[in-house]
Amino acid sequence: MLLKYYLMLNNWLKSEEGQDVVEYAVLVIFIALIVLVGVGLFGQQMRDIYNQIAGKVASGLQ
Numbered sequence: 001m002l003l004k005y006y007l008m009l010n011n012w013l014k015s016e017e018g019q020d021v022v023e024y025a026v027l028v029i030f031i032a033l034i035v036l037v038g039v040g041l042f043g044q045q046m047r048d049i050y051n052q053i054a055g056k057v058a059s060g061l062q
C-alpha cells in the first residue's frame with residue numbers, strides 16, 4: 001500500500017506537470033513573503049494613511 005503511494009508521488013514529481021506545480025508553489029511562496037515583509041515594514045504607515053482617509057470621509061459626511 002505504501003509502495004503504491006510512493007510510486008504515485010515519484011511519478012508525479014518526475015512528470016512535467018509536477019514540475020509546473022512546484023514552480024507555481026515556489027512563486028506563490030515568494031509573493032507571500034514579499035507581501036509579509038511589505039506589511040511588516042509599511043504596516044504602520046499604511047494604517048495611518050487609512051485612518052486619515054477614513055477621518056476625512058467621516059467629516060465630509062457630517
